[in-house]
Amino acid sequence: MRHRSPRHRSLKSDPKAWAATGALTVVAVAAGAAWVASRNPRWRHDGRRRSDMPTLAAGRGARVERTVTILRSPEELYARWRDLARLPELMAHLESVTPIDEKRSRWVARGPGGTRVAWEAEITADEPGRLIAWRSVEGADIENAGSVRFTEAPGGRGTEVKVLLSYELPAGRLGEAALSWLWESGDQEVREDLRRFKQQMETGEIATAAPRPAEAR
Amino acid sequence: MRAVCWHGPRDVRVDEVPEPELINPRDAIVRVSSTAICGSDLHLFNGVVPTMESGDVLGHEFMGEVVAVGSGCRTLSAGDRVVVPFAIACGDCFYCRERLTSLCDNSNPNASMAEALYGFSAAGLFGYSHLYGGYAGGQAQYVRVPFADVGAFKVPASLRDEQVLFLSDVLPTAYMAAENCGIRPGDVVAVWGAGPVGLLAIECAYRLGADRVIAIDRWPARLRLAESHGKAETLDYEELPDVVEELKQRTGGRGPDACIDAVGTEAHGTTLDALYDRARLAVRLGTDRSHVLRQAIQACRKGGTVSIPGVYGGLLDKVPIGAAFAKGLTLRMGQTHVHRYMAPLLAQIEAGRIDPTFIITHDRWPMSAAPEAYRMFRDKADDCVKVVMDPSR
Numbered sequence: 001m002r003h004r005s006p007r008h009r010s011l012k013s014d015p016k017a018w019a020a021t022g023a024l025t026v027v028a029v030a031a032g033a034a035w036v037a038s039r040n041p042r043w044r045h046d047g048r049r050r051s052d053m054p055t056l057a058a059g060r061g062a063r064v065e066r067t068v069t070i071l072r073s074p075e076e077l078y079a080r081w082r083d084l085a086r087l088p089e090l091m092a093h094l095e096s097v098t099p100i101d102e103k104r105s106r107w108v109a110r111g112p113g114g115t116r117v118a119w120e121a122e123i124t125a126d127e128p129g130r131l132i133a134w135r136s137v138e139g140a141d142i143e144n145a146g147s148v149r150f151t152e153a154p155g156g157r158g159t160e161v162k163v164l165l166s167y168e169l170p171a172g173r174l175g176e177a178a179l180s181w182l183w184e185s186g187d188q189e190v191r192e193d194l195r196r197f198k199q200q201m202e203t204g205e206i207a208t209a210a211p212r213p214a215e216a217r
Numbered sequence: 218m219r220a221v222c223w224h225g226p227r228d229v230r231v232d233e234v235p236e237p238e239l240i241n242p243r244d245a246i247v248r249v250s251s252t253a254i255c256g257s258d259l260h261l262f263n264g265v266v267p268t269m270e271s272g273d274v275l276g277h278e279f280m281g282e283v284v285a286v287g288s289g290c291r292t293l294s295a296g297d298r299v300v301v302p303f304a305i306a307c308g309d310c311f312y313c314r315e316r317l318t319s320l321c322d323n324s325n326p327n328a329s330m331a332e333a334l335y336g337f338s339a340a341g342l343f344g345y346s347h348l349y350g351g352y353a354g355g356q357a358q359y360v361r362v363p364f365a366d367v368g369a370f371k372v373p374a375s376l377r378d379e380q381v382l383f384l385s386d387v388l389p390t391a392y393m394a395a396e397n398c399g400i401r402p403g404d405v406v407a408v409w410g411a412g413p414v415g416l417l418a419i420e421c422a423y424r425l426g427a428d429r430v431i432a433i434d435r436w437p438a439r440l441r442l443a444e445s446h447g448k449a450e451t452l453d454y455e456e457l458p459d460v461v462e463e464l465k466q467r468t469g470g471r472g473p474d475a476c477i478d479a480v481g482t483e484a485h486g487t488t489l490d491a492l493y494d495r496a497r498l499a500v501r502l503g504t505d506r507s508h509v510l511r512q513a514i515q516a517c518r519k520g521g522t523v524s525i526p527g528v529y530g531g532l533l534d535k536v537p538i539g540a541a542f543a544k545g546l547t548l549r550m551g552q553t554h555v556h557r558y559m560a561p562l563l564a565q566i567e568a569g570r571i572d573p574t575f576i577i578t579h580d581r582w583p584m585s586a587a588p589e590a591y592r593m594f595r596d597k598a599d600d601c602v603k604v605v606m607d608p609s610r
Contacts, residue, residue, distance in 0.1 A: 202307065
């Protein structure tokens with residue numbers, strides 16, 4: 001924008017001068033915000049590191065941490081999550097989960113561009129009403145480890161559900177493009193999955209604005 | 218079916234679109250018998266609300282007859298006559314249990330969009346942008362109503378559409394605006410904007426015990442209505458641009474005890490700060506005009522309340538937060554928790570204590586002429602205050 005406000009015109013009476021001053025302020029504030037964000041560990045690409053987070057060997061891989069409060073008891077929420085075969089109803093990227101025995105299960109998920117990724121997982125901790133933790137076993141397309149913890153919220157506000165997840169593609173399996181897609185989308189996927197879990201558990205359905213079933217999801 | 222669709226700023230059309238169908242268990246399909254244009258629809262019409270898409274069906278003030286219900290919708294059956302709140306609420310989350318239904322956790326499918334902008338997402342709304350869920354609205358012959366078991370509110374056959382239609386939005390909105398003022402006997406309440414919400418807020422403020430109500434506007438027909446029907450004192454800000462000083466003079470130097478901003482983001486003004494708002498918007502340095510809010514904060518007495526039913530969407534500039542702080546003001550705002558007001562307000566209507574039909578200036582307007590109605594309402598042509606449309610015509 002060209003700004004040609006003559007000096008004798010006061011700032012007060014000239015809306016354009018006001019606007020130019022505002023533009024400079026916005027630029028300065030934006031630069032400041034970017035600097036502050038760069039200093040904040042939450043905004044760094046490597047995410048937060050936590051001692052209670054399940055990690056892959058040598059701390060490799062992407063990490064996601066997401067928490068949501070659901071107005072249901074820890075026992076109900078644990079039971080729904082522990083029913084692994086029904087998890088794809090809540091988690092959009094999952095195609096199927098097939099339990100093999102009490103501990104092991106086979107997972108198939110949709111990857112980028114119509115690809116499909118599969119892995120076998122074993123449950124490494126299982127405390128009814130409190131915690132489920134898992135880890136992929138040898139030969140997974142995506143190496144991953146995670147946990148979901150159910151903690152009663154104060155004041156009858158339901159249950160705090162915390163998901164911790166770390167994952168990595170073994171080198172060369174799906175290529176760099178897929179890896180970068182996962183880095184970008186993992187956090188958003190977990191966030192949306194938890195939202196659907198909450199909607200299903202609180203309301204019995206998953207909200208959609210589609211006008212007809214054909215357009216839903 | 219026919220529906221009023223948004224195609225861009227100042228471009229709404231009546232399109233032929235497919236009829237909605239049941240999707241979720243708690244859905245109902247409603248055949249619309251009456252549908253109104255809201256002042257907040259003008260923000261969409263003027264293109265100041267982001268995330269609208271071409272073809273979006275407008276409208277959030279509607280009522281009609283239930284024609285289909287999902288398997289989980291046990292409170293309704295086909296043939297029920299219902300009014301539908303503009304905000305969609307699940308009834309089950311923490312906020313719904315607290316009766317703060319416009320803050321529902323579960324009804325916005327695009328919650329992540331709202332979270333990025335506002336930190337958290339509030340309820341999904343009918344016909345009010347994708348930020349608020351992208352739901353098709355009620356200026357249509359049929360509407361899919363999600364969570365209809367807690368949303369669609371049955372009304373008795375003894376009352377006409379016009380008497381109960383405004384339970385969907387403007388009457389509860391006006392009531393909550395007045396309730397938020399915390400009115401005590403002897404209070405003076407100033408109301409900016411004598412449109413449908415402002416006019417009804419005058420009535421609600423008196424009902425809640427206000428001693429005097431002062432309405433501020435510039436349209437003669439609206440000021441006349443505020444005087445003749447609302448029994449309010451009026452202030453034409455084009456004649457008396459120093460509204461703050463004028464209000465002080467009329468209140469013994471104290472200032473109004475409560476101020477209601479029933480205008481919101483597209484405030485019009487004649488003073489320097491209003492010009493500044495327009496310049497700033499023109500170069501896209503902000504999204505909202507705050508001229509009325511500034512006046513309300515400035516005019517309000519020490520320790521008073523500023524109640525904001527007018528819609529704001531983005532960033533406000535030059536809001537005198539220092540004045541609000543120095544005077545210890547209370548600011549109350551937000552989308553209306555319509556669900557909690559419907560039953561008590563229906564009882565008032567049935568008892569003949571509230572009759573909101575006086576705001577209607579254009580009744581049974583054919584929906585096929587909706588674009589003309591939007592322009593007329595925006596320009597206040599033909600002294601337009603409220604248009605109620607007939608979707609069958």
